Amino acid sequence: MAKYKSVGWAFVFSFLLWMAVPACAQDPDSLALQRLEHNKTSGAESVRNLALLLQQALQQTNFDPVSPHVVDKLVYDKMLLVGPLPVQEALVLYMPSEMQFDMQKDFSRVLQDGMALEITWPGIALKGILADTTSPHNALIFPVKLTLSSPGIPDFQLQFRAARLDGRFYFMPPLYIVNEDLD
Structure with missing residues:
Protein backbone atom coordinates (compact mmCIF):
# COMPACT_ATOMS: atom_id res chain seq x y z
CA MET A 1 0.00 0.00 0.00
CA ASN A 39 -1.04 49.92 -18.92
CA LYS A 40 -2.65 50.97 -22.20
CA THR A 41 -6.05 51.08 -20.53
CA SER A 42 -8.01 53.93 -22.01
CA GLY A 43 -8.60 56.95 -19.85
CA ALA A 44 -6.35 58.53 -17.28
CA GLU A 45 -6.40 58.24 -13.50
CA SER A 46 -6.92 61.99 -12.99
CA VAL A 47 -7.45 65.28 -14.78
CA ARG A 48 -3.83 66.09 -13.95
CA ASN A 49 -2.70 62.96 -15.83
CA LEU A 50 -4.81 64.03 -18.83
CA ALA A 51 -3.15 67.45 -18.68
CA LEU A 52 0.32 65.89 -18.52
CA LEU A 53 -0.48 63.62 -21.49
CA LEU A 54 -1.63 66.63 -23.49
CA GLN A 55 1.48 68.60 -22.50
CA GLN A 56 3.70 65.70 -23.62
CA ALA A 57 1.83 65.38 -26.92
CA LEU A 58 2.14 69.11 -27.61
CA GLN A 59 5.84 69.12 -26.73
CA GLN A 60 6.40 66.30 -29.21
CA THR A 61 3.85 67.74 -31.69
CA ASN A 62 2.45 64.20 -31.82
CA PHE A 63 -1.21 63.27 -31.23
CA ASP A 64 -0.42 59.62 -30.38
CA PRO A 65 -0.20 60.01 -26.55
CA VAL A 66 -3.67 61.63 -26.54
CA SER A 67 -5.45 59.26 -28.94
CA PRO A 68 -6.02 56.27 -26.59
CA HIS A 69 -7.56 58.59 -24.01
CA VAL A 70 -10.28 60.10 -26.19
CA VAL A 71 -13.78 58.80 -25.42
CA ASP A 72 -14.20 55.50 -27.31
CA LYS A 73 -17.28 53.43 -28.18
CA LEU A 74 -17.34 51.46 -24.90
CA VAL A 75 -17.08 54.59 -22.75
CA TYR A 76 -19.58 56.41 -24.97
CA ASP A 77 -22.16 53.61 -24.74
CA LYS A 78 -21.83 53.32 -20.97
CA MET A 79 -22.08 57.09 -20.50
CA LEU A 80 -25.30 57.09 -22.54
CA LEU A 81 -26.69 54.37 -20.26
CA VAL A 82 -25.67 55.65 -16.84
CA GLY A 83 -25.09 59.36 -17.41
CA PRO A 84 -27.48 62.03 -16.17
CA LEU A 85 -29.66 63.81 -18.74
CA PRO A 86 -27.15 66.62 -19.55
CA VAL A 87 -24.48 64.00 -20.35
CA GLN A 88 -26.87 62.01 -22.53
CA GLU A 89 -27.91 65.18 -24.38
CA ALA A 90 -24.26 66.14 -24.97
CA LEU A 91 -23.47 62.71 -26.41
CA VAL A 92 -26.56 61.77 -28.39
CA LEU A 93 -25.57 63.63 -31.57
CA TYR A 94 -21.82 63.01 -31.34
CA MET A 95 -20.39 59.61 -32.32
CA PRO A 96 -17.09 58.35 -30.81
CA SER A 97 -15.38 58.21 -34.21
CA GLU A 98 -16.30 61.87 -34.74
CA MET A 99 -14.83 62.72 -31.33
CA GLN A 100 -11.53 61.07 -32.25
CA PHE A 101 -11.46 62.87 -35.61
CA ASP A 102 -12.41 66.26 -34.11
CA MET A 103 -9.90 65.90 -31.29
CA GLN A 104 -7.11 65.18 -33.77
CA LYS A 105 -8.21 68.09 -35.98
CA ASP A 106 -8.35 70.40 -32.94
CA PHE A 107 -4.89 69.22 -31.86
CA SER A 108 -3.47 70.18 -35.27
CA ARG A 109 -5.26 73.54 -35.09
CA VAL A 110 -3.79 74.21 -31.62
CA LEU A 111 -0.30 73.52 -32.99
CA GLN A 112 -0.91 75.95 -35.88
CA ASP A 113 -2.42 78.63 -33.63
CA GLY A 114 0.52 78.18 -31.27
CA MET A 115 2.95 78.92 -34.06
CA ALA A 116 1.02 82.13 -34.81
CA LEU A 117 1.37 83.09 -31.13
CA GLU A 118 5.09 82.16 -31.21
CA ILE A 119 4.69 79.31 -28.73
CA THR A 120 7.75 77.09 -28.48
CA TRP A 121 6.00 73.72 -28.12
CA PRO A 122 9.02 71.70 -26.90
CA GLY A 123 9.53 74.25 -24.09
CA ILE A 124 6.00 74.47 -22.70
CA ALA A 125 5.37 73.87 -19.01
CA LEU A 126 2.11 73.18 -17.19
CA LYS A 127 1.44 75.89 -14.60
CA GLY A 128 -2.15 75.25 -13.57
CA ILE A 129 -5.30 73.19 -14.05
CA LEU A 130 -8.84 74.40 -13.51
CA ALA A 131 -11.58 71.74 -13.55
CA ASP A 132 -14.67 71.06 -11.45
CA THR A 133 -15.00 67.32 -10.83
CA THR A 134 -17.05 67.52 -7.63
CA SER A 135 -20.31 66.21 -9.12
CA PRO A 136 -21.59 63.05 -7.40
CA HIS A 137 -22.55 61.51 -10.77
CA ASN A 138 -20.47 58.60 -12.05
CA ALA A 139 -20.67 59.91 -15.63
CA LEU A 140 -19.76 63.54 -16.03
CA ILE A 141 -18.64 65.93 -18.80
CA PHE A 142 -16.88 69.12 -17.74
CA PRO A 143 -14.55 71.83 -19.11
CA VAL A 144 -10.84 71.79 -18.25
CA LYS A 145 -8.69 74.89 -18.56
CA LEU A 146 -4.90 74.55 -18.51
CA THR A 147 -2.48 77.41 -17.92
CA LEU A 148 0.76 76.82 -19.79
CA SER A 149 3.97 78.77 -20.17
CA SER A 150 6.35 78.97 -23.08
CA PRO A 151 9.72 80.72 -23.12
CA GLY A 152 9.53 84.35 -24.22
CA ILE A 153 5.75 84.82 -24.21
CA PRO A 154 3.10 85.43 -21.54
CA ASP A 155 1.30 82.42 -20.07
CA PHE A 156 -1.53 81.13 -22.23
CA GLN A 157 -4.60 78.96 -21.67
CA LEU A 158 -5.73 75.82 -23.40
CA GLN A 159 -9.24 74.45 -22.96
CA PHE A 160 -10.88 71.09 -23.65
CA ARG A 161 -13.77 69.03 -22.36
CA ALA A 162 -13.18 65.95 -20.26
CA ALA A 163 -15.42 63.04 -19.37
CA ARG A 164 -15.31 61.07 -16.14
CA LEU A 165 -16.64 57.53 -15.98
CA ASP A 166 -15.92 54.88 -13.33
CA GLY A 167 -13.05 56.90 -11.89
CA ARG A 168 -11.26 57.29 -15.27
CA PHE A 169 -10.91 60.52 -17.22
CA TYR A 170 -11.12 60.95 -21.00
CA PHE A 171 -10.54 63.72 -23.56
CA MET A 172 -13.47 65.17 -25.48
CA PRO A 173 -13.45 67.92 -28.09
CA PRO A 174 -13.27 70.83 -28.50
CA LEU A 175 -9.60 71.54 -27.76
CA TYR A 176 -8.45 75.11 -28.36
CA ILE A 177 -6.20 77.95 -27.23
CA VAL A 178 -8.16 80.60 -25.33
CA ASN A 179 -7.15 83.83 -27.09
CA GLU A 180 -9.18 86.72 -28.53
CA ASP A 181 -6.55 87.37 -31.24
CA LEU A 182 -7.20 84.00 -32.89
CA ASP A 183 -10.13 83.89 -35.36
Missing part, protein backbone atom coordinates in the same frame (compact mmCIF):
# COMPACT_ATOMS: atom_id res chain seq x y z
CA ALA A 2 2.88 2.34 0.81
CA LYS A 3 4.24 1.71 -2.66
CA TYR A 4 1.01 2.97 -4.25
CA LYS A 5 1.00 6.06 -2.00
CA SER A 6 4.50 7.05 -3.08
CA VAL A 7 3.62 6.49 -6.75
CA GLY A 8 0.47 8.57 -6.25
CA TRP A 9 2.40 11.41 -4.63
CA ALA A 10 5.04 11.22 -7.35
CA PHE A 11 2.30 11.50 -9.95
CA VAL A 12 0.71 14.51 -8.19
CA PHE A 13 4.09 16.20 -7.79
CA SER A 14 5.03 15.65 -11.45
CA PHE A 15 1.62 16.94 -12.55
CA LEU A 16 2.05 20.12 -10.48
CA LEU A 17 5.57 20.56 -11.81
CA TRP A 18 4.28 20.07 -15.35
CA MET A 19 1.69 22.82 -14.74
CA ALA A 20 4.19 25.26 -13.21
CA VAL A 21 7.03 24.95 -15.74
CA PRO A 22 5.34 26.86 -18.61
CA ALA A 23 4.58 29.82 -16.33
CA CYS A 24 8.13 29.89 -14.98
CA ALA A 25 9.63 29.47 -18.43
CA GLN A 26 7.62 32.31 -19.98
CA ASP A 27 9.79 34.75 -21.88
CA PRO A 28 10.38 37.90 -19.78
CA ASP A 29 9.79 40.02 -22.87
CA SER A 30 6.30 38.59 -23.28
CA LEU A 31 5.59 39.47 -19.64
CA ALA A 32 6.77 43.02 -20.34
CA LEU A 33 4.43 43.14 -23.34
CA GLN A 34 1.54 41.97 -21.16
CA ARG A 35 2.30 44.71 -18.63
CA LEU A 36 2.55 47.29 -21.41
CA GLU A 37 -0.80 46.14 -22.81
CA HIS A 38 -2.35 46.36 -19.33
